[in-house]
Amino acid sequence: MKNVSRKFFLRYLAGVIMRTFDDSYRHKGLRRQLTETVRQKGITDERVLEAIGQIPRHFFMDSAFDKIAYEDRAFPIGEEQTISQPYTVAYQTQLLEVKPFEKVLEIGTGSAYQACVLAEMGAQVYTIERQKKLFEKNKLFTYLRKYPSLKFFYGDGFEGLPTYGPFDKVIVTAAAPFIPPKLIQQLKPGGRMVIPLGEGNVQRMLRLTRQPDGGATQEVFDNFSFVPMLEGRNG
Numbered sequence: 001m002k003n004v005s006r007k008f009f010l011r012y013l014a015g016v017i018m019r020t021f022d023d024s025y026r027h028k029g030l031r032r033q034l035t036e037t038v039r040q041k042g043i044t045d046e047r048v049l050e051a052i053g054q055i056p057r058h059f060f061m062d063s064a065f066d067k068i069a070y071e072d073r074a075f076p077i078g079e080e081q082t083i084s085q086p087y088t089v090a091y092q093t094q095l096l097e098v099k100p101f102e103k104v105l106e107i108g109t110g111s112a113y114q115a116c117v118l119a120e121m122g123a124q125v126y127t128i129e130r131q132k133k134l135f136e137k138n139k140l141f142t143y144l145r146k147y148p149s150l151k152f153f154y155g156d157g158f159e160g161l162p163t164y165g166p167f168d169k170v171i172v173t174a175a176a177p178f179i180p181p182k183l184i185q186q187l188k189p190g191g192r193m194v195i196p197l198g199e200g201n202v203q204r205m206l207r208l209t210r211q212p213d214g215g216a217t218q219e220v221f222d223n224f225s226f227v228p229m230l231e232g233r234n235g
């Protein structure tokens, strides 16, 4: 029995490793097209477009989605969660205006695709996921080792990461029912948070900038649709 499970584990591991290196010319071509689609929808930051063009999105989802991984859509990743639409990832990343070496806190790791886009742009990324299974899955995802500046946490995003802050930027990738006060507190003065706000099917994208007195100013952008930000850990 022990040998059998070891055999299956090794086979599984081999599969993971093979898929990690399976980034074909076809995938690269589809990725170039996706980058152009995102550009045509209004994304202008070349560094964001470059990161989208670099990262093999098909690694971040089940192999059943291989042929459609480069469509500009959200896809299921298990546990009723989704990998965000590339345009949405690009939109939030552009609003965040990340610079190399900045400390960025992400709420909602999910597939880790958004986290990799930030790491590819040179940020030091701290990302939190509340679903234990998704958190554990990323431990076996060998591609992520490409980014040593990426740190994964299992926890409740409403709490942030007080011991690792303050952060230059915070990005929330789930629909927030309200602006979590602890996340504002963990921003540096002048630091920014990009957050989709609202319950139900539609959220409004906001960008908050922390003021030296501890308050925050707010800018309002387009509507998007995210899975809900839920309180507490699950698992």
Ligand code: SAH
Pocket: 081, 082, 083, 084, 107, 108, 109, 110, 111, 112, 113, 114, 115, 128, 129, 130, 131, 134, 155, 156, 157, 158, 173, 174, 227, 228, 229, 230, 231, 232
């Ligand atoms: N950034 C992800 C998008 C994932 S969808 C990507 O690139 O794929 C949103 C994720 O937020 C889900 O995985 C969900 O489990 C997680 N989430 C929801 N509420 C949360 C919370 N309070 N703290 C941490 N993660 C949360």
